[in-house]
Amino acid sequence: MKRILVDMDGVLADVYSRFFDLHEQETGTRLKLSDVSGMLEAEAFKNQINWVTTPGFFRTVPVMEGSVEGLKKLNALYDVVVNSMATEFPLSLTDKQLWMHDHFPFISWKQLVFCGNKSLIRADIMIDDHPKNLDNFTGETLIFTQPHNVFMKDLKHKRVSSWQEIESLLIKNS
Amino acid sequence: MKRILVDMDGVLADVYSRFFDLHEQETGTRLKLSDVSGMLEAEAFKNQINWVTTPGFFRTVPVMEGSVEGLKKLNALYDVVVNSMATEFPLSLTDKQLWMHDHFPFISWKQLVFCGNKSLIRADIMIDDHPKNLDNFTGETLIFTQPHNVFMKDLKHKRVSSWQEIESLLIKNS
Numbered sequence: 233m234k235r236i237l238v239d240m241d242g243v244l245a246d247v248y249s250r251f252f253d254l255h256e257q258e259t260g261t262r263l264k265l266s267d268v269s270g271m272l273e274a275e276a277f278k279n280q281i282n283w284v285t286t287p288g289f290f291r292t293v294p295v296m297e298g299s300v301e302g303l304k305k306l307n308a309l310y311d312v313v314v315n316s317m318a319t320e321f322p323l324s325l326t327d328k329q330l331w332m333h334d335h336f337p338f339i340s341w342k343q344l345v346f347c348g349n350k351s352l353i354r355a356d357i358m359i360d361d362h363p364k365n366l367d368n369f370t371g372e373t374l375i376f377t378q379p380h381n382v383f384m385k386d387l388k389h390k391r392v393s394s395w396q397e398i399e400s401l402l403i404k405n406s
Numbered sequence: 407m408k409r410i411l412v413d414m415d416g417v418l419a420d421v422y423s424r425f426f427d428l429h430e431q432e433t434g435t436r437l438k439l440s441d442v443s444g445m446l447e448a449e450a451f452k453n454q455i456n457w458v459t460t461p462g463f464f465r466t467v468p469v470m471e472g473s474v475e476g477l478k479k480l481n482a483l484y485d486v487v488v489n490s491m492a493t494e495f496p497l498s499l500t501d502k503q504l505w506m507h508d509h510f511p512f513i514s515w516k517q518l519v520f521c522g523n524k525s526l527i528r529a530d531i532m533i534d535d536h537p538k539n540l541d542n543f544t545g546e547t548l549i550f551t552q553p554h555n556v557f558m559k560d561l562k563h564k565r566v567s568s569w570q571e572i573e574s575l576l577i578k579n580s
Contacts, residue, residue, distance in 0.1 A: 313523075313526060318520075319503060319515040319518045322500055322503040322504060322507070322515070323500055325499035325500045325503060325520065326496055326497055326499045329496040329499060341493040341494055341496070341522045342493070342522035342523050343523075344493045344521065345520070345522075345526060346499065346519070346520040346521070347519040347521070348515045348516035348517065348518055348519075349487075349516050349517075352409075352519060352527050352529075353527060354526055354527070354528050355526075
């Protein structure tokens with residue numbers, strides 16, 4: 233059974249939706265995806281670092297559309313490992329695991345990895361929204377479209393823009 | 407540079423010292439290592455599961471004798487990754503990272519992995535106190551003596567009983 237590494241933020245967790253909510257609460261203005269496309273998260277939202285380092289933040293992030301059903305299907309066919317670069321934000325760790333349990337209770341604690349370097353992990357397929365994580369991976373790589381990567385071209389990764397597209401690639405052809 | 411996976415509890419963190427303190431607080435009796443040798447932790451301390459699932463527990467554990475200096479030396483010669491099966495206890499995650507920062511500030515967040523399955527990680531050498539983690543590892547394995555493993559024989563792992571012995575094996579011969 234092939235092992236697939238699935239990223240949390242920007243793949244399972246719809247962090248931009250939460251950023252838009254917080255930006256609107258602070259400024260009164262609702263941004264759209266097109267307003268922040270091509271910008272790094274920290275460029276698009278000047279308080280982003282304060283938000284993500286606040287205990288409780290990650291528990292409030294909505295799930296990405298289609299991700300619960302999609303991950304359930306992957307979990308039946310692959311050795312799924314859910315992986316987050318969470319040690320960058322130590323106060324996020326417990327929140328992130330509780331969030332997984334809230335929304336993806338079929339993923340056990342044995343399938344979680346919180347780390348600071350994804351290249352340490354052995355796997356066959358990786359889904360992530362950051363090229364820096366995908367570029368050095370030796371297996372099959374899928375980049376999940378998010379505003380910060382939407383204009384990047386000539387990537388050596390397959391681009392997917394929804395969980396339906398992930399299912400088309402990994403389930404229909406598994 | 408070879409990568410070495412270093413376990414936390416029972417290798418860097420002297421959990422038995424803390425268990426002895428808590429047992430004494432609860433019963434008035436101070437146990438010795440010989441009283442619990444050959445027993446699983448949960449057999450030796452009937453409240454162990456309550457202790458380790460209490461938020462804050464892991465922040466109070468003392469460091470293993472010699473481990474700070476020993477890990478500093480390893481960190482200069484190896485690609486050190488500190489690894490704990492911490493997702494078994496979600497409320498321990500942030501405590502464990504803050505504990506590392508308290509006692510081993512020279513280990514960066516990029517060198518930490520909290521997971522539920524150590525066989526996911528790519529490395530050359532593993533130091534652990536649990537045969538279940540070492541048995542399926544394909545590289546060099548060192549078992550760190552703790553009361554629960556002290557009577558185990560015919561293990562295919564090199565036994566080390568102190569950080570001085572780790573240094574003798576991995577630093578003098580590196």
